[in-house]
Amino acid sequence: MTGMNLQAIGEFAASHYMAMIAEAHGDAGVVALRQLIGALHAFYQQIAPELCRSTLTVFRPLDPTLRPLSIRGGRTIRDFMTLPADVRLPCVVQVVSERELILWNGIQIEYQQLAEHSVVYRFEEEIETFYAGQLSRPVPRLGPTQCSAFAHPTFRDLAQALEVYRITWAQRSSCPILSQVWYDSDRLFIKSKPEDTMQEALCNFLRMTMRGSAEIRREQPMDETHPIDIKVTWFLLNRIALIEIKWLGQSKHTEGPRRGELATEYSASRANDGARQLAGYLDMNSVRSPTQVTQGYLVVIDARRAGLSAQTVSLSAREGFSFRDREIEYTPTFHRERPDFAPPIRMFVEPVCRGA
Amino acid sequence: MNPLAFFDTLYIVARLDKTLGNAAFAEIHLFAYLSCLMSLYARQPVSAWGYRFAVTEAGSPFCTEIDLACGEFVRRGFLTETDGFASVTRRGERELEFLRSLLQYRRRETYLDGACASALALPVGLVREALGRQAELRIADAGVKSRLLLEEVRLHRLHKDFAELSAAIGIGLKELMVPAVIWLNYTLQNGDQLGQAVSQGGTRA
Numbered sequence: 055m056t057g058m059n060l061q062a063i064g065e066f067a068a069s070h071y072m073a074m075i076a077e078a079h080g081d082a083g084v085v086a087l088r089q090l091i092g093a094l095h096a097f098y099q100q101i102a103p104e105l106c107r108s109t110l111t112v113f114r115p116l117d118p119t120l121r122p123l124s125i126r127g128g129r130t131i132r133d134f135m136t137l138p139a140d141v142r143l144p145c146v147v148q149v150v151s152e153r154e155l156i157l158w159n160g161i162q163i164e165y166q167q168l169a170e171h172s173v174v175y176r177f178e179e180e181i182e183t184f185y186a187g188q189l190s191r192p193v194p195r196l197g198p199t200q201c202s203a204f205a206h207p208t209f210r211d212l213a214q215a216l217e218v219y220r221i222t223w224a225q226r227s228s229c230p231i232l233s234q235v236w237y238d239s240d241r242l243f244i245k246s247k248p249e250d251t252m253q254e255a256l257c258n259f260l261r262m263t264m265r266g267s268a269e270i271r272r273e274q275p276m277d278e279t280h281p282i283d284i285k286v287t288w289f290l291l292n293r294i295a296l297i298e299i300k301w302l303g304q305s306k307h308t309e310g311p312r313r314g315e316l317a318t319e320y321s322a323s324r325a326n327d328g329a330r331q332l333a334g335y336l337d338m339n340s341v342r343s344p345t346q347v348t349q350g351y352l353v354v355i356d357a358r359r360a361g362l363s364a365q366t367v368s369l370s371a372r373e374g375f376s377f378r379d380r381e382i383e384y385t386p387t388f389h390r391e392r393p394d395f396a397p398p399i400r401m402f403v404e405p406v407c408r409g410a
Numbered sequence: 411m412n413p414l415a416f417f418d419t420l421y422i423v424a425r426l427d428k429t430l431g432n433a434a435f436a437e438i439h440l441f442a443y444l445s446c447l448m449s450l451y452a453r454q455p456v457s458a459w460g461y462r463f464a465v466t467e468a469g470s471p472f473c474t475e476i477d478l479a480c481g482e483f484v485r486r487g488f489l490t491e492t493d494g495f496a497s498v499t500r501r502g503e504r505e506l507e508f509l510r511s512l513l514q515y516r517r518r519e520t521y522l523d524g525a526c527a528s529a530l531a532l533p534v535g536l537v538r539e540a541l542g543r544q545a546e547l548r549i550a551d552a553g554v555k556s557r558l559l560l561e562e563v564r565l566h567r568l569h570k571d572f573a574e575l576s577a578a579i580g581i582g583l584k585e586l587m588v589p590a591v592i593w594l595n596y597t598l599q600n601g602d603q604l605g606q607a608v609s610q611g612g613t614r615a
Contacts, residue, residue, distance in 0.1 A: 063571050066596045067578035072531075072588045076579055084585035091530045095429075194595055196536055206533035208430070210495065262535045266494055267436025269468040269542070289468040290436045291494055 071184040071191035075173055078187030082116045086173040087184075090114040091204055093149040094175065098205035100137040103177060108143035110177040113168055115148070122168060123148065123158065131155040166190075177202065197262045199223055199230075208265045212286060212295050216353065216399050219259050224355065224401040231255035232355075232403075237306045240406040242369060244305040244357055246317040252299050252355055253283050260286065267291065282335050293347045296335050300328035303357030306364075316364050325354045325382045325398065333388045333395060340394075352398040354382065359405060374405040411482065414460035415475035417515050418442050418522060420506045423489060424498045425526035430534065432495040435480055436470065439463075440538055443471035444525035444594075445518070446560065448586045451572045451593075452521065456560045463559040469547050470538070471559060524586020531591045540594040544568075571596075 067073045075083040090112060097112070115122055129140060132154050146163055148156040165174045169185035176183050180201055182193035193203045199222075200206060209215035223229035227241055232255040235248035253272050260270045267290040274285035284297035302324055305317040332350045339348050358377040359369055381400065388395040422441045426433035446459045461475040480496065483489040488502030498506070509515055528537055541547060546559050546568070575589050575596075583589075 062600065063593075063596050064574045064578040066599070067575055067592050070592045070595065072591055073579045076583050076585070076588050081584050084583070084588055088527060088530065088585075088587060092429075095530065196532065196595075196598070200533075203531065208533065208535070210434075210493065260535075261539050262533050264535055265430075265437070266434035267468075267470065268535075269470065269538075287468050288436075288494075289466050289470055289472075 069191065071193055074189045074191045075184060075186040078169075078189050079116055079173065083173055083186055086114040086116055086118075089118075089152060090149050090173055090175060092152055093147070093155060094202075094204040096134045096152075097137060097147070097155075098202055100134055101141055103180075103202035103205050106143055106177055108178075109162065110143060110145060110147070111163060111165055111174065112147045112149060112176075113165070113172045113174040115172045117171070118150065120171070121148070121156075122172065123156075123163065125158055125161060125163075128156045128158045131157050197258055199228075199259050200262065207263055209263050210265050212260075212264065212268075212349075212351070213396060213399075215260060215263055216256075216351065218263075219256060220399060220401040223255075223259065224403055227403050229255050229259065231258055235301075237308065238367075240368060240408075241357070241403060242304075242359055242362060242366060242374070242405055244301065244303050245308045246305045248301060248305065249283075249299070252301060256297070256299065256353065257284050260284070280331075280335070291347075292345065293349070294339070294343075295349045295351060296332065296339065297351045297353060298328050298332040298335070299353045299355065300324050301355040301357060303355075303359065304362050314364070321358070322382045325352070325400075326384055328352050328354065329384055329386075329388050329395075329398065333392065336392070336394050348394055349396055350394055351396045354398060354400045356400050356402040357405075368408045369405060370409045371407040372410065374407040378402050378404070411478065412461050412475040414515075414518070415442075415473065415479050416482075417509050418445065418518070419476050419479040420483060420488060420498070420502060420509065421519065421522050422526060423483075423496050424503065424506050425522070426529060427497050429526070429529045432492075432497045434495050435477075435491075436494075437534055437538075438480065438496070439472050439476055440470065440534075440541060441522075441525050441529075442473060442476055443559070444528065444537065444541065444590065445521045447568075447593075448521040448524045448590055449518070450560075450565070450568065451576065451586065451589050456562055456565065465547055465557055465559050469542050471541070471547065520584070520586060524588075524590045527585075527587035528590040528594055531587070532594055536598060537594060540597040543597050 075087050094112060140157060142159040144162055146158045146161055150156060165176060165185055168174050169187060174185040182202060183190055196203055224232060227233045231251060235244050235251050237243040237245045257270055257272050267288045269287045271285050273281040282296045283299045286295040302320045304319045307313050307315050307317045329352050332352050336348060336350045356377060359374055360376040361369060361373040389397045419438055422438050423433045426437060443463050449459055450456060461473055463471040463473050466472050484491045487499055488505050489496045490499055575593060579588055
């Protein structure tokens with residue numbers, strides 16, 4: 055094999071937080087880690103990590119009967135549904151068992167000292183770190199749409215996943231991959247040829263969050279010249295979904311002598327082009343795979359703004375948001391006429407505006 | 411009915427039920443495959459696992475015995491099923507409790523436990539993604555419609571990686587969640603490279 059570093063997995067393992075905990079505390083440490091991670095899952099189901107603006111420290115002593123913090127005011131939590139009402143960051147949580155925590159609000163502690171006989175987790179400024187013994191390791195970030203490795207939303211339904219992506223990651227361009235499509239920091243102009251990045255952003259999100267037998271693949275050929283942007287295959291259910299992505303708005307050239315000049319502009323008619331294209335793919339697929347249950351989804355990334363020219367550097371809210379509530383009229387209305395064509399999903403991406 | 415597949419299916423559904431709220435049928439195959447890989451990590455021969463996996467056109471592992479067990483469990487009332495997702499019933503929990511008391515399943519419970527625990531540290535989608543990037547399943551990408559997985563002649567690279575991993579984290583470690591998660595993380599980061607190398611260089615390093 056050429057170009058392979060056969061030492062890579064050993065080096066990778068040595069830098070991983072789980073190996074660190076095993077090295078520092080052995081099997082007892084890993085047992086503590088499992089219970090701690092289980093508690094984190096339950097915690098983040100009640101309190102979204104994106105809302106944790108201050109430090110969260112969670113620890114589980116190697117000996118679960120120990121109470122190493124002699125700080126008064128710890129509240130025992132057995133019903134995790136009360137966490138949103140009880141937690142005030144910064145806070146410290148001891149994991150007593152899978153169903154019991156002790157919570158101290160408004161305190162900071164010497165967590166390195168605690169780590170001598172515990173596994174300690176800290177969430178601070180969206181960075182997660184484990185401490186064990188004298189050692190510490192960060193938790194690898196698994197995907198750009200994941201604030202914590204231990205809080206991962208999952209979906210059984212593709213339409214639901216797309217809707218959550220629209221609201222949580224597209225609307226304010228919070229998705230770190232999608233955020234790369236912008237020419238400017240106010241999100242007025244798109245970079246030329248953003249399609250690849252948009253596909254990658256949505257594909258990445260779906261791969262992380264879709265449950266079941268969903269296989270998510272990009273640019274799957276429908277015929278010799280036309281690939282569908284994303285294809286989702288549920289192999290045990292004989293179902294597939296075809297996702298076509300179109301963007302609307304104004305792009306600018308990013309390189310060469312035309313850098314900064316206006317490039318392509320797409321209006322609502324582009325969405326209709328996308329709908330016709332998707333209908334064509336569905337027809338092709340019904341001929342090639344007549345026994346498969348197929349559903350088509352048109353995703354429209356809407357970055358239209360009013361009042362743009364090549365020299366525009368800022369927009370008022372009235373101009374920037376003028377298309378926010380302007381739904382696209384489709385002709386023909388494939389989503390009403392065809393059972394295999396889902397209602398198009400328009401994802402309006404908000405600009406940053408200066409002034410009313 | 412394969413009793414090992416029987417046990418594995420019920421165990422995996424119960425564990426994923428606890429971690430994720432339910433288990434998709436495809437996920438049962440996935441974690442059974444990962445459990446088998448963990449037994450390889452623990453230096454058991456693949457023949458000792460007790461049943462075989464094939465790769466589907468979509469590049470996912472599939473086992474006929476697991477599929478049969480799922481159907482049988484739903485019929486017997488050990489599992490409930492909704493839209494391709496299964497949960498364990500009380501009856502299923504009692505059956506599992508009984509099976510776990512039998513000596514013949516003790517050792518394999520270690521492998522199942524380690525594999526299923528990876529769902530605590532990784533979204534199931536990434537477990538699926540990581541396994542999909544593993545060389546065995548990547549070879550399936552090349553258009554082979556259906557093929558048996560984990561034939562000993564093709565496992566050289568995997569054995570080498572596992573040997574190196576166990577040297578790095580300590581051979582004596584009982585908890586297999588650690589090698590499972592580390593190996594899955596590693597495959598996520600390097601899987602494309604590994605898959606290409608195996609495709610270019612054949613199945614032996």
